[in-house]
Amino acid sequence: MPIIAASAGTYDLALVLGNLLVIILIARLAAELAERVRVPAVLGEIVAGIIIGPSVLGWIDPITHLEIADMVLLLGEIGVILLLFQVGLEMDLGEMAKVGRPAFIVAIVGVVVPFATGFGVASAFGEEGKVALFIGAALTATSVGITARVLGDLRALALKESRIVLGAAVADDVLGLVILTVVVKVVTEGSIGAGVVLETIGLAIGFLLVTGLLSIYVIPKLFTRIDRLAKSSTTIVALAFGLTLAFSLLANQAKLAFIIGAFMAGLGVGRSTQHERIAEGLNPLGHIFIPVFFASIGINADLDAMFQPSVLALAGALTVVAIVGKLVAGLGLGRAGGDRLLVGIGMMPRGEVGLIFASIGLSKGVLDDELYGALLLMVLVTTMLTPPLIRWKLSRRVIDDASIPVAPWTSVDTSHLFDELLNTDADEWWRIIDRRRIEERVPAVGEAMSRHRAEPDFTDQGSNGHLHSLHELKRHLDEPALDQRLGRALDRIGLVDVVALACFIDSIVDDGRAAIEVARTMMPDSLDDVMHILSLSESMKDAVKGPDPTVPAELLSGDEYLVLSAWVLAALTAREHHRAALDEAISGLV
Structure with a gap:
């Protein structure tokens, strides 16, 4: 079955290329402006999508022009695949093991509490079970990239709390992807019976085990051998992208979320000795397609629907439980010691993973424009709040390392x-x-x-x-x-x-x-x-x-x-x- 189909008589290539040009340029400009005012670039790209989309200027109108809808969908999906590949590529499960039990407990609490409270809030607002499950799942994941960027900017990566947050965020993402996989399968099967849930969990675990074993024992050796035989240094880069598409296709064929395949491909490639060269080769591709995905989030947003009183009420309630659920996760430190509030704040941003959840919910027909808008607002608020809150909390630490005189370097x-x-x-x-x-x-x-x-x-x-x-x-x-x-x-x-x-x-x-x-x-x-x-x-x-x-x-x-x-x-x-x-x-x- 083709992913995208178009009739030669109706497909307007000039229109598609022109719209793609607008999306890429405006999204890049918005990202630059956002970073200059210390706001995550992803938010700038989303706002750019809202502005150029049908809700404001109407420069990009996927409703009137189906070929534009197809183009945005296809390129956005490639962007998501590249994004999750990058997440897997940069993820070190061994690093998570080093911070050990506290990080794992923080991750578990940071998944269970937001999932349960999100499900409860959605149910209280009258949503059916499948929809409530999806909304709960969308509240689980933490954005590793946003928190890591802020902690790095503040030279705080050496703090014990930073290591726990980043380790917990890794586990959080893995658990969140599994939950998403289960929820997507439940939704597409049209049933939430125990048998379907157990079957899906088993299939997800099986897929993770098989691809995980390939990632550990086969892919690194295979890449090394091919790299030695290849005449061009770009061969291994193309192979890595092909592997990512193959794993995504396998996940999709197994009726799992395709992004979990891209994630597992990234984990495997990340263990190869060529991973830095591969990242260097594929990052420019990501700079093109990933902003298209985030811009498409804004393009698909319906501002009229988002700002209805009922939607704002739901978004407000979801934002509260999303924040509280992650702050509670800080209690998972237990006797390990450390700043529980700092850990909780570091777990708050939903960022790119939360946006992926919302986008999949909309594409699967689980979320309507109102629910999609509510989730989008929740993601935007939690992502915007985190950087200034981390800066504030670090500035209030009782022991300020910057005030301690340092010895000259020798x-x-x-x-x-x-x-x-x-x-x-x-x-x-x-x-x-x-x-x-x-x-x-x-x-x-x-x-x-x-x-x-x-x-x-x-x-x-x-x-x-x-x-x-x-x-x-x-x-x-x-x-x-x-x-x-x-x-x-x-x-x-x-x-x-x-x-x-x-x-x-x-x-x-x-x-x-x-x-x-x-x-x-x-x-x-x-x-x-x-x-x-x-x-x-x-x-x-x-x-x-x-x-x-x-x-x-x-x-x-x-x-x-x-x-x-x-x-x-x-x-x-x-x-x-x-x-x-x-x-x-x-x-x-x-």
């Missing part, structure tokens, strides 16, 4: 820092950096990270995306067999602190003067060596980009340690098709 601190980073999982790095307060103690690093946090795609790059060079160094130190020439070069270098600092600077500092300041503060005795490695590495990479991809002999004639160190940095960060020339240049040394 080369001993640098040695300890890289010893810890290179012997710790990369997902822990920013917590280590926050705990050591490097952004305060090395101001040039703080300024560089402030610029990075202002970038729209900051969270797209994952927990260690802005330390790519250092992450690659750790990967090859941990597994020398990945690249035998690199392994031999690292053996010849021996102590890698200087190389590690060069990788650190290369990852986050864009300005030459700032790089000098970082090197002077963190390793003053090796300032000249670090800067020479950085400069020589760039010269090597520039040399192999030209029409004659060879490294001039004069670049290789200096101190062997510095030449090898510069080559290592170049090899770690160069594009794959430049590696052959770099390898040939160094063949006499390693």
Whole structure:
């Protein structure tokens, strides 16, 4: 069965392309404006959809033009698939296990209480059982991205409460997706009998188990093998997208929510050694299609229906129980200690997952325009409230870390820092950096990270995306067999602190003067060596980009340690098709 069909005689391609142009440009502009006033970009994209949709300007009218409705639906669904793939890609179930029992209890409470109270409120407003189930399900999930972005901006990721919130949000999303799967199946079957529910839960668990086993044991090895055989570095990116579509199709064929397939594909790809390259390749695609989905939320909103007194009353009641349900989740800390209110606030935003729930409810015919509008208002309010509330709560903490004087940074601190980073999982790095307060103690690093946090795609790059060079160094130190020439070069270098600092600077500092300041503060005795490695590495990479991809002999004639160190940095960060020339240049040394 085709996903989208159109008659050649009635399908107006110019109209579709023109409308797509408007959606993408206006959504991007609105997202930029939203982030400038410290509002989540997703809200800007939704508001853009409302403005250009039939409720306000009418520039995009899917009601009159069915081909526009088809286009928005199709591209929006691709956007949702990419979004859930990204969520799975960046999710680390091992990280959730590290925060352990408190995070799991917070997640359970944060799902059960909103689900039960949402169901109760919907029933009290006279909605039938299936509709009430869907509304309850829409209140369960927490937006990992919004909370993580705010905590990162405030340099609070190292807090115990932050780790619990993010771990609980991971579990929350998994549980929420399972609940959504069950509810969608119940709704499409037209029955809420115990047999249907049990069958659906069993099918969902079975699907998760099968795809989970594939994600753990098959996909990473398969991707590594294919990547070695492939001639193009983009092959693995295309394969990852194909896998995502395949898992989504399997979930849909099993009468489960297709997004759970995309989520599981992301989990599997995230365990592969190519996951950063895949994210880098697919993120631009997400920047196109994901805003179309969020804009479609606004386009489909009926403002007249949303602002009816009965809808506002339901939206208000749902918002109250949505907030209270997540605040109560903070009690799940129990004896673990910590700021229960901060944890509860961190669990509040429904964000993108809540919007997906509402969108699916509308597409399945479970929600009418009024109920859809009520859920949309609830998601908007909880998402808008969370960032300022987190900022307020952190500013009111009894112990203000910023008021505690910090010791000047020394080369001993640098040695300890890289010893810890290179012997710790990369997902822990920013917590280590926050705990050591490097952004305060090395101001040039703080300024560089402030610029990075202002970038729209900051969270797209994952927990260690802005330390790519250092992450690659750790990967090859941990597994020398990945690249035998690199392994031999690292053996010849021996102590890698200087190389590690060069990788650190290369990852986050864009300005030459700032790089000098970082090197002077963190390793003053090796300032000249670090800067020479950085400069020589760039010269090597520039040399192999030209029409004659060879490294001039004069670049290789200096101190062997510095030449090898510069080559290592170049090899770690160069594009794959430049590696052959770099390898040939160094063949006499390693």
